[in-house]
Amino acid sequence: MSAVVEQAAQTAPDPRDRARRRARRSVTLGVGLTLVGLVVLVAAVSFVWLPHSPSDTSGGRLQGPSGAHWLGTDVFGRDLTTKLMIGARIALAVGVGAVVIGAIIGITIGMLAAFASRWLDDTISAVLDIIIAFPVLLLAMLIVAAQGASLGTAILAIGLAMSAVVARLTRVLAKRVLAQQYVTAARTSGTSWAGIVGRHVLPNIWPTLGVNLALQFGVAVLAEASLSYLGLGAPPPNASWGRLLQEAQGTVAVAPVGAIAPGVALVVLVVGVNLVADGLRDVADPTRRRSR
Amino acid sequence: MILDIQGLRVSARDGSALVDGVSFRLDAGERLSLIGESGSGKSLTSFAITGLLPEGLRASGSVELAGVQVIGAKERTLVPLRGRTASTVFQEPLTALDPLMRLGAQVAEPLRRHLGLRGAALRDAVRAALEEVRLPDPERIARAYPHEISGGQRQRVAIAAALACRPRLLIADEPTTALDVTVQADILALLDSLVAERGMALLFVSHDLAVVSKLTERAIVLRAGRVVEENTIERILTAPADPYTAELVRSARELDAALEVP
Amino acid sequence: MTAVLELRDAGFRYRRAAAPALDGVSFAVEPGRSVGLVGESGAGKTTVLSLLLGLASPTSGAVLFDGVSLDRRDRTMMREFRRSVQTVFQDPYSSLDPRQSVGRIVGEPLSSLRIASGADARERVAEALRAVSLPADAAGRYPHEFSGGQRQRIAIARAIVSRPRVLLADEPVSALDVTTRIQIIELLGRLAEAEGMTIVMVSHDLSVVAALCEQTVVLQGGRVVEQGRTADVLGSPTDPYTRRLLASVPRLPA
Secondary structure, eight states: OOHHHHHHHHSOOOHHHHHHHHHHHHHHHHHHHHHHHHHHHHHHHHHHOOSSOTTOOTTOTTOOSOSSSTTOBOTTSOBHHHHHHHHHHHHHHHHHHHHHHHHHHHHHHHHHHHHSOHHHHHHHHHHHHHHHHSOHHHHHHHHHHHHOSOHHHHHHHHHHHHHHHHHHHHHHHHHHHHTSHHHHHHHHTTOOHHHHIIIIIHHHHHHHHHHHHHHHHHHHHHHHHHHHHTTOSOOTTSOOHHHHHHHHGGGTTTOTHHHHHHHHHHHHHHHHHHHHHHHHHHHTOGGGOOOO | OOEEEEEEEEEOTTSOEEEEEEEEEEOTTOEEEEEOOTTSSHHHHHHHHTTOOOTTOEEEEEEEETTEEOTTOOHHHHTTTBTTTEEEEOSOHHHHSOTTSOHHHHHHHHHHHHHOOOHHHHHHHHHHHHHHTTOSSHHHHHHSOGGGSOHHHHHHHHHHHHHTTOOSEEEEESTTTTSOHHHHHHHHHHHHHHHHHHTOEEEEEESOHHHHHHHOSEEEEEETTEEEEEEEHHHHHHSOSSHHHHHHHHHHHHHHHHTSOO | OOOSEEEEEEEEOOTTOSSOSEEEEEEEEOTTOOEEEEOOTTSSHHHHHHHHTTSSOOSEEEEEETTEEOOTTOHHHHHHHHHHEEEEOSOTTTSSOTTSOHHHHHHHHHHHTTSOOHHHHHHHHHHHHHHTTOOGGGGGSOGGGSOHHHHHHHHHHHHHTTOOSEEEEESTTTTSOHHHHHHHHHHHHHHHHHHTOEEEEEESOHHHHHHHOSEEEEEETTEEEEEEEHHHHHHSOOSHHHHHHHHHSOOOOO
């Protein structure tokens, strides 16, 4: 089917379709931002105010929700609401930290691979594929074995694993841009390679890459929760929601709130981030850009 | 009457007409060109004839192919027509041919489906089809993949596949636009002789007036989905009735005149 | 008169290729005498273009700029080269960065070659857009808002903004409608006169080359098989391939 026909089939959007999409997009983005905003708010508040001290064990063990303890207490008598709020800080720190590490390392390596000669590119790609095939948990265990379990090592491990995925995506996107005629045109306009990266490559790969990084945020949070659940994550006082799940595991029959609360919190954050990423994907749609 | 189109309208999802009220007829053995630039609707018109419009486009009006109404027809009514009653040769042989299938197999497909040929009879028919389009060494070509042969040879194979089941109507949609000039001349000559030999009707779609004048004597000029002129090519070139046609002819003449030696 | 641009016995062989893509190609671009390079696929047009654009170095022979061999590692020379030789590419849909405004696209040579900046650059961009008959407000819009012919005008504006001496055009009208082709060819001709540019056009379309270029070079299989004044090449071709090429061009009935 010729390009002409394809164009005709695509460039004639039904205005009702477009309006529907816009409405859906704003709902998606709106709900997503609300959910994420909720978590951010809780984390921010936790620095200024907490219902109880995190180490206060006076609450009586495994109490149900009450006026003094909104979500009850854990097996040591600590207030669950307090721990949940602190967990929000941790979750956000992990998400942001891992994505920053993953993005910086991943984009750099991906760019190098895109510009590299054939054999260098092939070597880098092979190494990336091996890292990606490697389970994140195994990587985390190795790092923890070397450095000891802490928030820092968890963020490092997840960030490193993520950087391989980001690198592979960056490489593919950058290569596609480099093959375009406007890059050749930029070269004949005298633009340096650095200029081409900043002026042409990054802006053109950013929409897809940005959305991917937003999704990776959710992946990082869940990865940390798994690590904590296995005891490889940050120990208290930096207890994450995953850690709370692990602690509540044994007593879930007696005090279910202990497991439900962190579980719900995880869902709220990850679903919220994914909805934001989904909404951003539509915003990044270039055919939306019409200044006329 | 092999083709009878009355008031063909192809609309996009938002209701806008990409083809608007096109009507023309083609008798058995007749030749007609559809001339137009990009966006004129000429390709969409040719796709509508065999019911091959892409998703999202709706056709209305009447398109009768050998007496069978195509608009609104079910796939099972249309499939026997394609390749047997009407065949299409497209512009880009690289995308019209399956890159992962040997060329012999692609030519064999319509033969197997429409004529029920198998085994040795099928192989002979494939070889004969490739010989008819003047391909040297048809056995080697039959075993080859599309990317292993040249553009001109690919187009010959595409023509062989299109003509394998002796269709009564050949639709050629810009068949030489993607080819080199020297190859183009050969392919046009090939099409001319094959169409004449088999007494097929020919619908030739193109933007190039000079190319069109080599194969057909009558033409319809399309613009923005509408027919703006229908006449013999001679009249179109010497006394175009419509101002758009006049502009097309003027541009073509200017470029053609550049080749005249002072 | 020294040729602005010249290929002297230039050859190019891709790594691990059986045969050279170019072999002993020689021709000169003299100021004011436009040149057309004609060839079919596989003739070596793309390779010649890469050499003329300074994007690749010949594996044999030389590319001369103002009589001096072009050294791609000499930054000063390359900057002067890029200011003097600019290009219009074939596909108006992929030669413009979809994420940049027209103003930034047209102004890129000015900033990369450090010719002008700020208000000065903006004025030159506006001047270039006027020269190609695009509206002044085009600078703030994006490529996807324009038609194929208009995009090609934007590409031409980008090519002339540095006031080059040579304008290289790679199949500049092949992707355009017939009626638009004439307009763009006329525009190129007008600009060449007004700005004192020499046009070097690469094309498979003989009529387009004949309409614009005084000199014609015919390429086949990586070699120059014929070259000379366009009128001579068209009127009395000596090479059999040239004759075959001319005979194959579909002509309108008289």
